[in-house]
Amino acid sequence: MDHTDPLPLFERGVGRVKLALKSTLRKSSRSASPTADEQALWRDDLLCQANLTISDARTLADLGYALSPHPDIPAETITAVACAHRLFTPEAVAILQDICTRLEERADDSDWIISRRTRAVTTLSPFINAMMNSRSFLLAISRIAGVPLVPYPMLNARSQINYFYPKPEHEQQQLGMWHTDGTNYVLNIVLTRSSDYTGGEFVFHNSTVESFDALNHRTFETAPLIEPGDALFIYGSRLFHGVRPVSTGRRMSLVLSFHCPYAREDSNQFWHLASDDGIPATIPNWLKLRWALQRSAARQFARIGIAPITFEELRYPES
Ligand SMILES: O=C(O)CCC(=O)C(=O)O
Numbered sequence: 001m002d003h004t005d006p007l008p009l010f011e012r013g014v015g016r017v018k019l020a021l022k023s024t025l026r027k028s029s030r031s032a033s034p035t036a037d038e039q040a041l042w043r044d045d046l047l048c049q050a051n052l053t054i055s056d057a058r059t060l061a062d063l064g065y066a067l068s069p070h071p072d073i074p075a076e077t078i079t080a081v082a083c084a085h086r087l088f089t090p091e092a093v094a095i096l097q098d099i100c101t102r103l104e105e106r107a108d109d110s111d112w113i114i115s116r117r118t119r120a121v122t123t124l125s126p127f128i129n130a131m132m133n134s135r136s137f138l139l140a141i142s143r144i145a146g147v148p149l150v151p152y153p154m155l156n157a158r159s160q161i162n163y164f165y166p167k168p169e170h171e172q173q174q175l176g177m178w179h180t181d182g183t184n185y186v187l188n189i190v191l192t193r194s195s196d197y198t199g200g201e202f203v204f205h206n207s208t209v210e211s212f213d214a215l216n217h218r219t220f221e222t223a224p225l226i227e228p229g230d231a232l233f234i235y236g237s238r239l240f241h242g243v244r245p246v247s248t249g250r251r252m253s254l255v256l257s258f259h260c261p262y263a264r265e266d267s268n269q270f271w272h273l274a275s276d277d278g279i280p281a282t283i284p285n286w287l288k289l290r291w292a293l294q295r296s297a298a299r300q301f302a303r304i305g306i307a308p309i310t311f312e313e314l315r316y317p318e319s
């Protein structure tokens with residue numbers, strides 16, 4: 001695919017409902033038991049705090065959003081897109097690569113945004129689960145986001161591993177499609193080196209969702225995700241983005257979603273979730289999500305067993 005080719009747009013509206021029905025029919029009955037053979041334990045020194053650098057950062061206001069999605073948090077303080085380099089030590093990157101490679105056996109085919117993906121990774125990997133619940137990790141991501149964060153309340157939407165590679169010619173090819181995410185605060189950690197594959201660029205529209213035009217590639221930017229472990233933080237529900245199809249090699253990424261416990265609003269929609277999980281699984285999850293969003297911030301932090309992360313804390317770098 002030529003770089004200027006428009007990428008197909010992910011289904012919205014009625015298309016979502018159709019996808020939800022398709023997902024309902026396709027749902028496999030595979031049980032989600034953890035992979036017991038994981039050796040590594042999460043440690044906070046696997047974060048590379050001293051060498052972390054942020055590039056290409058823009059807030060929601062920079063993108064053109066005059067109104068914040070959260071009435072009490074200004075659009076000038078919420079990060080819309082930012083690239084984090086050396087968030088993890090090389091040891092942490094190697095562990096994540098190993099875990100995510102092994103979890104490919106749990107992956108389902110997906111013919112739209114990605115080739116294959118494994119969802120609810122925190123239920124399968126104690127390491128990734130501990131990482132996501134670590135106060136140091138959450139604080140590091142909160143600083144990038146500009147708002148305090150906790151792991152996204154709904155397990156299926158909280159974490160997934162994406163595997164991109166060209167499929168044999170007779171099979172349905174992966175379609176790199178423009179989309180917005182169901183969740184707001186999303187960290188896309190790419191675990192393969194960009195020289196290991198062709199295509200696979202993470203592209204985004206550098207303005208508001210309303211101004212998106214799939215044919216106007218002048219507003220598209222490519223995120224500088226080069227080294228394994230480079231990560232792109234996005235405000236996923238307000239940023240049109242997509243990964244171009246991989247034409248050779250292999251690209252693997254770990255995508256984590258977070259929630260701001262000081263905000264009651266959440267962008268996720270029933271049909272967005274149902275298009276991934278099918279309708280029966282989405283009904284109880286949806287009710288649990290609405291319930292979780294009513295909890296106080298203090299309660300949400302207490303449930304993961306950490307002291308609350310405050311807005312004040314985000315302004316000062318850790319000593
Ligand atoms: O794999 C990636 O880098 C991101 C893919 C994506 O946008 C998604 O999974 O929602």
Ligand SMILES: [Fe+2]
Nearest residue numbers: 180181236241
């Ligand atoms: Fe996405």
